[in-house]
Amino acid sequence: MRxxxxxxxxxxxxxxxxxxxxxxxxxxxxFAALFSMVTSLFLLRSQRQQMAxxxxxxxxxxxxxxxxxxxxQRTDEDEEDRQIDDAS
Numbered sequence: 001m002r003x004x005x006x007x008x009x010x011x012x013x014x015x016x017x018x019x020x021x022x023x024x025x026x027x028x029x030x031f032a033a034l035f036s037m038v039t040s041l042f043l044l045r046s047q048r049q050q051m052a053x054x055x056x057x058x059x060x061x062x063x064x065x066x067x068x069x070x071x072x073q074r075t076d077e078d079e080e081d082r083q084i085d086d087a088s
Contacts, residue, residue, distance in 0.1 A: 002047060014039075
């Protein structure tokens with residue numbers, strides 16, 4: 001969330017600069033988007049890496065939880081199969 005806010009802030013600053021410089025609106029938007037993209041690429045590198053690490057951790061936890069759930073379901077099914085085989 002912080003990364004997104006900082007990117008929007010950088011875009012807004014560049015947009016204001018171009019508007020104050022009386023650049024036509026469409027060009028001001030285009031240049032602000034381009035300049036903010038390049039600027040954030042360099043200035044927000046650490047925040048982008050932190051966000052990427054958080055996403056990776058969240059995905060890994062979700063996969064581990066899903067694997068555990070699948071493993072427990074397999075165990076229950078295997079036990080039921082054994083009980084049916086023993087009854088026969």
